[in-house]
Amino acid sequence: MIKDLMYIELKSGYSDDGPAWIGYVKTSKTRKTVYFNDHAFQKAIGGGSNYIDIENGDEYWISGLKKGESNRHWAGHGKITIDRRAVEEYLALIGEKELPLSLFEVAVMEDKFPVERANKLLNGIK
Template sequence: MRTEIKYLELKSGFSDNGSAWIGLVSFSKSGKTIYFDGKAFQTLDGTGISGNYFELESGNEYWISGVKKDMSDRHKFGGGIIYVEKRILKDYLETIGKNELPKAGYEMTEVDTEKPIERINELENEKLEPAEFSTDLYFKKPNELTKEEIQFLLIDLEESANSPQYKKTRRSIKSRRIELEMELEKRGIKNVG
């Protein structure tokens, strides 16, 4: 597994003041997933609000980048301690050209080095399990669907709207939800979803 020293900063709910680390990350075989501190991250491909990756289990956005030699990893308007993983201290100091870690703004830390590969695979496989309804539901017109199918789709669309990986399609998700809710209304059925 390829490894690299990276800067990681929690963005969700913190703007530029979230917890931050400099640590050794591992990449999956495909290079699409990054593992650090017992968590797995995948790219937002430019769809993030303030981050470029999201943590698969929580959905929180993070900024993950290479470390800067001039130690300007945090945004210029941000603040807070940057935790440096103990096991990479020597390599990090070599990268930034220093003999010791500055006392102000940095703190040594231990991180969980176990990669949650099995847990993440289970999480991703849950998403792939066959649904009780077939995928052709997504292509049918609202008037061609049963009440149960509409309610299933509404729940699925709600979950998709809240997922960071579907940010680019939120407008179309909302439009589809409105169509389905209007169909239920036409039938005199109150949506309980």
Template sequence: MSTAKTRIMYIEDKSESLDGPARIGRVTFSKSGRSIQYAGRTFQSLDGSGFKANYFDVESGDHFWISGPRKDGMDRLYGGSTPVEIDPDVAQEYWRDIRGRD
């Protein structure tokens, strides 16, 4: 019996602007690793064909930037001032293991 691989990731909505809503949350990878599940949504890789995005929502077609969170917290692809939400269920692990704070 195998367990699906999960990881804390940075997820930014690029469907309306370069500085879209963003959050840190736990995603689940498909067996092939080409799609990601998060918050009831499925994201498929754009395989390098995206413009300022690397995944799209299979239901809505909206484009997203999804990547591993950075230790320095500078996750936004093009900077920006909009705050990044952190899902409560990963907040402690994120601050401790990724950002190196207690």
């Protein structure tokens, strides 16, 4: 499993203003499956999102972090929740000393990666 810091945004029902997070994810070796916040996502085919929650079908945008600009779509609004453990790494990536609290909300996020549950679901095992 690969563990990375990534940007995750819920697209279903929100367009470009959905809840968004910067946090640590686990990925499968192929990166076709991403695990974050007790959800498992698989790559989508076509459409405006790039991942689908395998349990409820919600669409998400999941990407690496941008260095020189907001991670949100240019038309999007709303604060991004960032894992408190990731703040220092994110600031180093964007070359800043402080996190603009008008754009971010710092939160405690637990590492919940439902690998076994997702594998059972994907393989049709009950």
